[in-house]
Amino acid sequence: MTLSGKHILLVISGGIAAYKSLDLIRRLKERGAKVTPVMTAGAQEFVTPLAVGALSATHVFTELFSRQDEQDVGHIRLARDCDLVLVAPATANLMAKMTHGLADDLASTVLLATDKPILIAPAMNPKMWSASATQRNIATLKNDGIHFIGPMAGEMAEKGEGGTGRMAEPLQIVEAVAVLFDTAPKPLAGKTAIVTSGPTHEPIDPVRYIANRSSGRQGHAIAAALARLGAKVTLVSGPVTIPDPTGVTTVHVERAEEMRDAVIGRLPADIAVFVAAVADWRVATASDQKIKKQPGDAPPALKLTENPDILKTVGHHEKRPTLVIGFAAETQDVENNGRAKLERKGADMIIANDVSPETGVMGGLRNQVKLISKDGVEAWPDMGKDEVADRLAAMIAEKLA
Numbered sequence: 400m401t402l403s404g405k406h407i408l409l410v411i412s413g414g415i416a417a418y419k420s421l422d423l424i425r426r427l428k429e430r431g432a433k434v435t436p437v438m439t440a441g442a443q444e445f446v447t448p449l450a451v452g453a454l455s456a457t458h459v460f461t462e463l464f465s466r467q468d469e470q471d472v473g474h475i476r477l478a479r480d481c482d483l484v485l486v487a488p489a490t491a492n493l494m495a496k497m498t499h500g501l502a503d504d505l506a507s508t509v510l511l512a513t514d515k516p517i518l519i520a521p522a523m524n525p526k527m528w529s530a531s532a533t534q535r536n537i538a539t540l541k542n543d544g545i546h547f548i549g550p551m552a553g554e555m556a557e558k559g560e561g562g563t564g565r566m567a568e569p570l571q572i573v574e575a576v577a578v579l580f581d582t583a584p585k586p587l588a589g590k591t592a593i594v595t596s597g598p599t600h601e602p603i604d605p606v607r608y609i610a611n612r613s614s615g616r617q618g619h620a621i622a623a624a625l626a627r628l629g630a631k632v633t634l635v636s637g638p639v640t641i642p643d644p645t646g647v648t649t650v651h652v653e654r655a656e657e658m659r660d661a662v663i664g665r666l667p668a669d670i671a672v673f674v675a676a677v678a679d680w681r682v683a684t685a686s687d688q689k690i691k692k693q694p695g696d697a698p699p700a701l702k703l704t705e706n707p708d709i710l711k712t713v714g715h716h717e718k719r720p721t722l723v724i725g726f727a728a729e730t731q732d733v734e735n736n737g738r739a740k741l742e743r744k745g746a747d748m749i750i751a752n753d754v755s756p757e758t759g760v761m762g763g764l765r766n767q768v769k770l771i772s773k774d775g776v777e778a779w780p781d782m783g784k785d786e787v788a789d790r791l792a793a794m795i796a797e798k799l800a
């Protein structure tokens with residue numbers, strides 16, 4: 400979605416994540432938004448107004464009592480002459496000030512004076528995030544209608560510390576902004592969906608696993624597209640390197656059995672789309688110690704056992720969703736194999752794609768699919784995975800209408 404014509408007041412507060420705000424400004428402008436930055440004193444310790452202004456190509460506001468700025472626009476107009484106030488990063492301190500309505504600098508004053516929606520991207524040490532005071536503030540801010548993106552889990556700038564507290568990545572923030580501006584109709588409002596995505600990792604021993612080349616791009620795109628049409632989406636994702644989509648609840652799993660439990664545990668649902676490239680087999684008994692080479696010994700023989708078929712289980716489940724859609728990754732005889740899977744798995748539709756290496760589908764950005772149902776086969780031209788996702792979501796909405 401384009402942000403063309405949208406004016407975003409970007410409040411940058413003082414955390415190390417402020418360096419990501421520079422990229423955020425670029426990304427917002429790439430989408431066509433106008434960005435006016437406001438920096439706290441703390442923010443200026445991490446990035447300079449010069450760098451921020453060079454990227455925004457607008458004046459950077461820093462002072463509440465600036466005679467020049469007050470004459471030109473004034474803090475009240477600054478707070479209102481925009482379509483959205485975005486706070487990134489939002490520190491624990493600024494969130495506390497917002498909670499209590501403090502207005503002792505330009506950033507907090509603007510946040511109190513604005514009548515526009517506010518979206519905040521918190522960033523702080525995980526202990527500060529989980530502190531009772533911060534948690535109370537979050538509850539109040541959410542109750543006040545403040546929108547949140549993140550924070551995410553992961554490694555912190557502080558050495559050796561991990562947990563929830565990282566600021567969302569700039570592209571995730573841009574996506575959250577786009578969602579707020581999205582006024583498109585929501586034909587899937589009130590519907591729930593489960594989507595599986597990515598590969599599974601099946602352990603051989605504590606350091607080795609069986610995996611496949613799935614990137615999760617198609618499944619993640621479908622989850623996001625369903626959410627954009629208003630569905631309440633749970634994405635059950637195997638290990639991937641792409642970010643969690645916005646507007647979706649993402650559950651991270653490693654193994655096929657964990658994926659099955661996560662999916663079954665979230666039934667009932669109206670829609671289920673199985674995009675994950677689930678490993679068909681796992682090692683029968685994974686070693687709990689690293690398997691060592693023994694001089695003179697033959698390589699270990701891995702005894703495999705079949706993994707649960709999640710789609711087939713759900714396709715025949717007593718809580719079967721109204722619409723069950725599977726994918727079929729094939730390297731030959733795509734249509735016939737797809738049709739056989741439709742039957743066997745109890746699906747309403749199988750989306751078959753050719754994943755031969757020369758197609759570049761597995762791990763790539765594009766896909767060419769055939770939709771196989773009892774009504775016949777519909778072949779879609781080659782297109783981006785995002786477009787496949789949007790068209791599929793629209794088709795699902797039509798079927799459930």
Ligand code: CTP
Nearest residue numbers: 673674675677706707708709710725726727728
């Ligand atoms: N699937 C699943 N659980 C499995 C295997 C597959 O839920 N253990 C789902 C996939 O997410 C996909 C569909 O079933 O939606 C078909 O997956 P695919 O790998 O193409 O088919 P398989 O059943 O594994 O059959 P084969 O390997 O023989 O092609």
